Amino acid sequence: xxxxxxxxxxxxxxxxxxxxxxxxxxxxxxxxxxxxxxxxxxxxxxxxxxxxxxxxxxxxxxxxxxxxxxxxxxxxxxxxxxxxxxxxxxxxxxxxxxxxxxxxxxxxxxxxxxxxxxxxxxxxxxxxxxxxxxxxxxxxxxxxxxxxxxxxxxxxxxxxxxxxxxxxxxxxxxxxxxxxxxxxxxxxxxxxxxxxxxxxxxxxxxxxxxxxxxxxxxxxxxxxxxxxxxxxxxxxxxxxxxxxxxxxxxxxxxxxxxxxxxxxxxxxxxxxxxxxxxxxxxxxxxxxxxx
Numbered sequence: 001x002x003x004x005x006x007x008x009x010x011x012x013x014x015x016x017x018x019x020x021x022x023x024x025x026x027x028x029x030x031x032x033x034x035x036x037x038x039x040x041x042x043x044x045x046x047x048x049x050x051x052x053x054x055x056x057x058x059x060x061x062x063x064x065x066x067x068x069x070x071x072x073x074x075x076x077x078x079x080x081x082x083x084x085x086x087x088x089x090x091x092x093x094x095x096x097x098x099x100x101x102x103x104x105x106x107x108x109x110x111x112x113x114x115x116x117x118x119x120x121x122x123x124x125x126x127x128x129x130x131x132x133x134x135x136x137x138x139x140x141x142x143x144x145x146x147x148x149x150x151x152x153x154x155x156x157x158x159x160x161x162x163x164x165x166x167x168x169x170x171x172x173x174x175x176x177x178x179x180x181x182x183x184x185x186x187x188x189x190x191x192x193x194x195x196x197x198x199x200x201x202x203x204x205x206x207x208x209x210x211x212x213x214x215x216x217x218x219x220x221x222x223x224x225x226x227x228x229x230x231x232x233x234x235x236x237x238x239x240x241x242x243x244x245x246x247x248x249x250x251x252x253x254x255x256x257x258x259x260x261x262x263x264x265x266x267x268x269x270x271x272x273x274x275x276x277x278x279x280x281x282x283x284x285x286x287x288x289x290x291x
Contacts, residue, residue, distance in 0.1 A: 127262060
């Protein structure tokens with residue numbers, strides 16, 4: 001009796017092969033189904049709404065955010081037919097939190113940092129290299145040969161801003177760098193004589209100074225450029241974070257880099273940002289024709 005049951009449970013080699021094939025087919029089918037479900041037809045992007053001309057929230061129009069980074073992302077994914085939905089989270093801190101949680105897929109405009117590497121995949125190549133500078137009041141510049149000359153000075157930066165691993169590490173260990181809610185608030189404090197310098201991305205600082213009408217009251221410390229690449233970051237918790245998405249972005253960004261598209265878009269969006277703050281030009285009076 002026991003032997004008969006044992007013989008009934010014994011499988012021939014052919015039966016084993018058939019069972020194995022069916023199991024493999026089932027696993028492949030399930031994996032294919034999961035992969036199909038994870039193919040995203042659209043991605044959601046956000047960023048700092050106060051970072052012109054890279055990305056900002058326009059006061060007018062239907063776009064939640066606009067700028068260099070938004071157009072570059074749309075162009076990078078155009079060939080893959082992946083739609084880009086732009087979402088304004090209100091502040092840079094809220095935007096980062098939404099991306100880190102996976103609520104939003106992509107953060108536009110990130111400098112490299114160890115803490116971000118733990119929650120996001122950086123897209124290569126970068127959006128562009130962004131120079132940051134030290135703004136000072138005109139006529140109040142001080143001798144500057146390197147970061148060590150900032151020690152003992154009153155400085156400030158925008159809350160949450162980063163300037164690359166090297167400077168961020170040096171500032172944390174050696175400088176008393178205040179944090180202001182916005183770049184505009186930091187510049188106003190500088191102009192009021194309450195600070196000796198403000199560190200801002202150059203393009204952002206120039207745009208803000210033009211908006212505030214104080215560009216003639218500011219200078220930058222000579223030789224104070226900090227060049228750091230600015231990236232897109234894809235959340236580790238995004239359901240859209242896949243090899244296909246990363247490959248599409250890398251290919252699209254590489255093609256734009258070869259065309260130097262970043263420079264063209266930078267000029268374009270600096271003009272768009274500055275246009276509302278330019279003085280109106282009155283039309284020339286018509287000169288009556290002599291009869």
